[in-house]
Amino acid sequence: MKKKVIVLLLTFAMVFIVAGCSSKDNNEGASESVVVIAMGSGFSTLDPGFMYEQNPTLVANACYETLFKFIDGSDEPQTSLAESYTFSDDGLALTIVLKEEATFASGNPVTSEDVKFSLNRTKNLKGNPSFIADTIKSIECPDESTVVINLTGQDSAILSKLGYASCSILDSKVVKENGGTDAEDANTTDTAQVYLDATSAGSGMYVLKSYTPDEEIILEKNENYWGTTTNVDKYIIKLQGDANTQMMGLSSGDIDIALNLTDDTIIELEGKENVKVQNESTKTVGFLMMNEDEKIGGPVANNKVQKAISYAIDYKGIQTICGTGSITPESIIQVGFMGSKGEKDVSTATDLVKAKELLKEAGYEDGFDIDLEMSELDMEGVPLLDLAQIVKEDLSEININVNIVQRDWVAGYGDDYRDGKMGMTIIYWGIDYNDPNVQLVFLPGQQVGLRANWKEKGYEDITKKYNDILAETDSSKRSQLLVEVQDMIEEDSPFVMLAQASCHIGYNSKLTGVNFSDTYRVDVTEINIQ
Amino acid sequence: MIRSIIKLMKSNYLFTLGCFICLCWILAAIFADFIAPYGPITQDLSIRLNSPSLEHLFGTDNFGRDIFSRVIYGGRYSLLAGCVTVLLAGTIGSIYGAIAGYLGGVVDDIMMRLSEMILSFPSLILAMCINAALGSSLFNTMFALVIVAWPTYARLMRSVVLTVKENEYVEAARALGASKWRVLITEIIPNSVGSVLIMATTDLGNQILMFSTLSFLGLGSAPPTPEWGMMVSDGVNYFNKFWVAGFPGLAILTMAVGSNFIGDGLRDLMDPKLRKEF
Numbered sequence: 001m002k003k004k005v006i007v008l009l010l011t012f013a014m015v016f017i018v019a020g021c022s023s024k025d026n027n028e029g030a031s032e033s034v035v036v037i038a039m040g041s042g043f044s045t046l047d048p049g050f051m052y053e054q055n056p057t058l059v060a061n062a063c064y065e066t067l068f069k070f071i072d073g074s075d076e077p078q079t080s081l082a083e084s085y086t087f088s089d090d091g092l093a094l095t096i097v098l099k100e101e102a103t104f105a106s107g108n109p110v111t112s113e114d115v116k117f118s119l120n121r122t123k124n125l126k127g128n129p130s131f132i133a134d135t136i137k138s139i140e141c142p143d144e145s146t147v148v149i150n151l152t153g154q155d156s157a158i159l160s161k162l163g164y165a166s167c168s169i170l171d172s173k174v175v176k177e178n179g180g181t182d183a184e185d186a187n188t189t190d191t192a193q194v195y196l197d198a199t200s201a202g203s204g205m206y207v208l209k210s211y212t213p214d215e216e217i218i219l220e221k222n223e224n225y226w227g228t229t230t231n232v233d234k235y236i237i238k239l240q241g242d243a244n245t246q247m248m249g250l251s252s253g254d255i256d257i258a259l260n261l262t263d264d265t266i267i268e269l270e271g272k273e274n275v276k277v278q279n280e281s282t283k284t285v286g287f288l289m290m291n292e293d294e295k296i297g298g299p300v301a302n303n304k305v306q307k308a309i310s311y312a313i314d315y316k317g318i319q320t321i322c323g324t325g326s327i328t329p330e331s332i333i334q335v336g337f338m339g340s341k342g343e344k345d346v347s348t349a350t351d352l353v354k355a356k357e358l359l360k361e362a363g364y365e366d367g368f369d370i371d372l373e374m375s376e377l378d379m380e381g382v383p384l385l386d387l388a389q390i391v392k393e394d395l396s397e398i399n400i401n402v403n404i405v406q407r408d409w410v411a412g413y414g415d416d417y418r419d420g421k422m423g424m425t426i427i428y429w430g431i432d433y434n435d436p437n438v439q440l441v442f443l444p445g446q447q448v449g450l451r452a453n454w455k456e457k458g459y460e461d462i463t464k465k466y467n468d469i470l471a472e473t474d475s476s477k478r479s480q481l482l483v484e485v486q487d488m489i490e491e492d493s494p495f496v497m498l499a500q501a502s503c504h505i506g507y508n509s510k511l512t513g514v515n516f517s518d519t520y521r522v523d524v525t526e527i528n529i530q
Numbered sequence: 531m532i533r534s535i536i537k538l539m540k541s542n543y544l545f546t547l548g549c550f551i552c553l554c555w556i557l558a559a560i561f562a563d564f565i566a567p568y569g570p571i572t573q574d575l576s577i578r579l580n581s582p583s584l585e586h587l588f589g590t591d592n593f594g595r596d597i598f599s600r601v602i603y604g605g606r607y608s609l610l611a612g613c614v615t616v617l618l619a620g621t622i623g624s625i626y627g628a629i630a631g632y633l634g635g636v637v638d639d640i641m642m643r644l645s646e647m648i649l650s651f652p653s654l655i656l657a658m659c660i661n662a663a664l665g666s667s668l669f670n671t672m673f674a675l676v677i678v679a680w681p682t683y684a685r686l687m688r689s690v691v692l693t694v695k696e697n698e699y700v701e702a703a704r705a706l707g708a709s710k711w712r713v714l715i716t717e718i719i720p721n722s723v724g725s726v727l728i729m730a731t732t733d734l735g736n737q738i739l740m741f742s743t744l745s746f747l748g749l750g751s752a753p754p755t756p757e758w759g760m761m762v763s764d765g766v767n768y769f770n771k772f773w774v775a776g777f778p779g780l781a782i783l784t785m786a787v788g789s790n791f792i793g794d795g796l797r798d799l800m801d802p803k804l805r806k807e808f
Contacts, residue, residue, distance in 0.1 A: 244769055264579070264768055320575045321592070376748060389593060389754045393573045404752040406666050 033529050034234045039259040040241025041214045047196040048168040049121050052128035057165040061520040062219050064168030064202030068159050070519045077159040091154040098145045104171040104203045105222045112141035117172035120182035129166035154471035156478055160435030171201040205525045214239050230528045250506050261504040262381045263323030277506045279325030280516040283334045286379050286428045288496040293453040297423045299368045303492055308358035310496045312398045315346040317390050318498050322382050325502030331486035334500050337436035339482025355398045367399025372424050375409040379428040380501035387426050420453045434519045452494040462488055538799050548791025551784050559605035566599035570756040582773050589773035600756035601781050607757045612738040615675040620730045623683025631691030632714050645681035653678045661749040668751040671744050690722040724800055732793030735786035742782045758782050
């Protein structure tokens with residue numbers, strides 16, 4: 001009995017000791033200015049050379065810098081590490097002069113060799129984001145602060161591409177010491193990912209202190225930062241994407257910035273004094289795709305049927321489901337990009353009479369049955385299946401009986417979609433880099449166009465326009481060309497743009513400079529504590 | 531039999547309650563077209579996520595659909611899936627078990643090891659795998675449930691048959707010159723089927739739960755089908771709007787509890803030790 005009592009007391013003692021330790025940890029750091037961010041995960045590396053998903057770009061933007069940057073949500077890239085740039089007359093060479101004062105967190109200066117190393121490494125790693133460097137033929141370094149990028153062909157989006165997270169400039173000396181290489185065989189010989197997952201090697205305002213996948217990222221102020229800094233010393237990024245958890249954390253003050261709220265959780269935050277919310281439309285766009293091949297698409301391969309369907313959809317309903325802040329672009333280029341045809345007027349976009357007329361012309365007066373194949377994916381928190389249910393209801397108005405078929409993304413849907421074997425589906429498209437040219441994949445013969453079996457044959461004039469756009473480096477002329485190419489597909493396109501998803505973010509009102517950005521989620525280098 | 535059931539209803543109020551609940555759901559499902567005030571998939575986005583009111587007894591969901599109507603219609607799918615699964619699994623399992631038990635020897639060994647192979651998998655995981663492989667639809671979900679459920683019936687039937695086949699009337703039938711199969715069909719199966727029936731009533735609730743679980747996980751019929759499990763999973767995103775998941779959840783609960791009460795009551799009726807009480 002005595003023994004038992006002693007054991008019991010010892011156990012209690014241990015529990016108290018452990019509890020004491022953990023409460024001490026919690027108080028630590030109260031004097032520093034710390035900002036806690038909650039965001040979704042879905043990525044497994046912070047090495048810029050492998051960075052492809054949207055969430056980690058927040059970290060890349062904090063720890064690294066790129067040659068060009070998108071400031072204040074603008075879609076015009078501004079110089080960042082670059083001081084100035086010039087294109088050669090044929091548009092095939094881009095000469096960039098670097099800022100002399102820029103240094104890495106290690107103290108090394110940012111040189112042209114670092115730029116060459118970083119871009120070549122991204123290209124040669126042959127990872128998901130390597131396509132970004134596809135148009136880069138070679139890189140020369142005439143002197144320490146000048147880089148010449150030779151292109152394989154004219155590329156009017158090259159400045160935007162150089163602002164993409166995976167084009168971050170790495171400290172080549174540090175990365176090479178830790179197994180990094182930019183050689184052609186980097187995909188097999190480069191071993192720096194382990195190092196870059198544990199710490200960063202950039203010139204950004206923050207340094208990566210620790211990264212626990214699917215759990216937490218800690219960033220601390222770069223003591224050697226060469227530019228002007230904000231007053232936030234430390235960021236704790238919790239990888240917790242659940243909207244309800246984020247909402248509760250934000251209202252209790254445990255979280256300062258919540259990036260994945262939904263329309264319904266944001267209502268709960270209304271009227272709370274210490275919380276501000278933002279509903280911004282993103283450039284992630286949900287669209288209905290119909291296969292141009294009659295063997296696969298059946299009736300929806302018919303151009304008139306496609307047009308009829310676009311008239312039958314209730315875009316307002318779609319926007320209601322996508323949440324406050326979502327909008328429908330008029331054509332394939334989203335609102336917010338130059339060359340966009342603007343927002344669709346949802347009050348006049350639906351016209352059932354016209355839709356029925358078009359169906360009649362196409363020979364489907366009595367409608368038809370069609371499968372709508374759907375995956376389980378969601379677009380910024382909105383299940384695509386929800387959009388499918390709206391479309392089903394809308395199309396029943398013009399006697400098209402939609403049968404929703406659920407398929408798993410990994411168990412075949414993904415492959416069939418990419419191989420153009422899907423008759424009709426609703427899916428979303430997130431931009432790879434912040435440039436309207438990225439949307440040209442929706443043209444016949446291009447990446448997404450081919451997924452609808454929309455081939456180049458018969459649309460040679462569109463392809464010509466496409467090449468003109470790639471070659472045009474003057475912004476206003478390019479903008480004009482972009483509008484023209486969208487006019488060309490106005491009457492004939494297998495895609496119906498449904499909505500640009502909205503992003504709901506909430507933050508503590510003590511912070512200033514919190515703004516949603518498609519490229520960086522939020523630009524943490526702009527945030528200050530009041 | 532009917533007399534003893536009425537007797538049972540008088541003495542066992544849980545059994546009566548179970549019968550009442552199940553009857554309500556069955557009638558609601560059959561006469562859904564007359565009871566439900568709105569169509570189960572009719573959307574009205576202007577009234578989405580409204581709380582329960584006189585116009586919408588159970589409130590409305592994300593698409594402004596009337597949850598009361600959806601719950602009423604939803605009974606059709608759950609009851610259909612539950613009954614079909616139990617019927618098929620019960621029939622297949624009983625015949626399989628009866629053959630194994632009656633023939634005995636090597637045949638019994640092989641047949642029972644085969645069924646134990648299925649039993650050794652966690653049933654929900656196995657059903658999910660089958661469903662995912664075949665693609666999700668109402669039919670495939672029922673198929674998956676049958677595959678998972680029949681071995682339990684086979685085992686039960688086999689153990690009952692093992693005792694029944696030792697009875698004298700079986701021997702008598704055989705002595706009169708009845709063939710092996712005739713004895714099995716006319717003597718053994720009718721005398722063993724009682725316990726399977728009881729198990730089937732209890733199992734009905736389990737199968738409805740299992741079906742709801744699968745459709746909660748997105749492995750049932752495709753939306754906008756008003757299926758209870760799927761409605762609960764829709765409601766998970768609106769946890770501060772209790773009625774979206776709450777009412778379909780309540781429907782699953784009552785249906786499962788109701789059929790369990792019936793099963794329990796029937797077992798009491800069949801149990802010779804307890805039967806004297808009636």
